[in-house]
Amino acid sequence: MKVRPDQIERHLKNQLAAIYFICGDEPLQVMESADRIRAEARKQNYTEREVMDVDAQFDWNLLLDAGNSLSLFAEKRILELRLPTGKPGKVGSKVLQEYAQRPADDAILIISSGKLESSSKNTKWFKTLDQQGVVIQCWPVNADQLPQWINQRLQSKGLTADNDAVQLLADRVEGNLLAAAQEVDKLFLLYGAGKLNFEQTASAVANSSRYNIYDLVDTALAGNVTRTSRIIGGLKNEGVEPVLMLWALSREVRMIAKISEANVSPDAAMAKLRVWENRKALIRKALSRHRAPRWKLFLKRCAKIDKVIKGVEPGRAWDELLMLSTQIAQ
Template identity: 85%
Template sequence: MKVRPDQLEQHLQKNLADIYFIFGDEPLQVMESADRIRAQARKQDYSAREVMDVDAQFDWNLLLDAANSLSLFAEKRILELRLPTGKPGKTGSKVLQEYAQRPADDAILIISSGKLDGSAKNTKWFKTLDQQGVLIQCWPINAEQLPGWIKQRLQSSGIIAEPQAIQLLADRVEGNLLAAAQEVDKLFLLHGGGKLNFEQTAQAVADSARYNIYDLVDSALLGDVARTARIVGGLKNEGVEPVLMLWALSREVRLITRIAEANMSVDAAMSRQRVWDNRKTLIRRALSRHSKLRWQFFLKRCAKIDKVVKGVEPGRAWDELLMLSTQIAQ
């Protein structure tokens, strides 16, 4: 059975399927589709969760063992299988077919993957999942569809934006839904719900020709202290709100701290945290410069700066942000 991402909410109001297979080359839609399924499962008392990340050394018997074992406390379970390549291999193909024919009685299985090549859809494992479960293919949003997608996203945050403001966002993100979602989050952070005009949007959305908060994060992770300091100064001169800079830095520091604290390899931890491939090198560089304790210290600094920004504690927000970002870069 095939369900589009925009049909998923309606589908979930009915009975949950035993198996969901979410795939496509639009990471945000894949991630949020899985989030919706998990949320609905929790409403139906699926309280336990097991996550399995497939790599070259993955033991496919873990999936069968999970299917055949019962929860210690008779809890219903969410089993998640992350298949980044979309290629389970010979053993994985057999296991997926076997599981689909005899799914666990007390669990639902959510399989998530990137884009599949054409040949994958002709395989036995894919056809079996199609017959026994629900397939959710996440297609990229094209240029004509993007303004409508952004409008709906804004409305879900309680923001009613002018058409010109929506088009500005669409032009800015150039089809990148994750970037669009981040811009919507920033706008809500700055202006809250209600009406949003073009001028407010233009002031909040970073011009790609200038420094922006993402440049700051990347420069700090890369270890370029001088450029990081220049970007902080540039953002200050451009009138960027300190709260936006702190939001971007805190988000990355929190992610890297989780990776540093994980009791597994860096690659496995990044896979579990759903780190994009194009950011893995930056994060490895940052992790190589600082210990786990240092990242925990940076996270505490973020909490302190948040109080400074809010006026709860004394201090100069821009000085604190400069110190934090350059310390990360050192």
């Protein structure tokens, strides 16, 4: 069964499903969808939690073992499987089908994934999860929908805002929901619940940190090696989490890799991927410096950095991020 992110609250008023599969290229919606399911499960006395991160060395028997084992304290459990690539592989596909046919009686399984390739939706494992559980696909919010999304986010904090103020926020975040949510949180902390005007919103936006992850991405794409290096240092000093930087960089690299491999012109590929108009010049500039094989290599580096951040591979995350960013800029 398929459920949209905005339908989750209504769905959860009924019985919890045994399996949830949350996927998409919009990390905030994926994360918050899982949060809502987890919160409802806890209300229903699912008190134990076990998290499994899938990588190339992951032992899929761990999922089957977790499903078959009983809690030491006879408590209901939340099993979480993080599948960042959206590709379980041959062994994983079989295990997911097997688990879905016989889910644990005392547990719910929450699988979270990045964006699925179209071909994945025709696989047996996906169809089985869709039939036996709930599939929640999180799509990016387009430019026309973003002001409405921001308004809803403001209302959830007890805030309202002028149309001009909402549009200012939409222009600043350029479709990035995580950035939009952070701006709304900041406005609530600054002004509390109530009505916001344009001047208050503009002041809060102007007082953002000196460096941010979006500056890093734009500067690297523009080809400014010196400033890219300086921004990395600034973000490190400001205590920004490496995982946020990697998310911003890998999202852009993944998209540009697709554009570079497309059998159509870059402009046609960008139109198909709904690239924002004010980002197209930056992407063209980056494409002029690096061809498709190079973007594939950058994507592999992103995967390696993810393992370094998680402690799966040795290395220093900040050094790896500096190397990746400056290589993109060169």
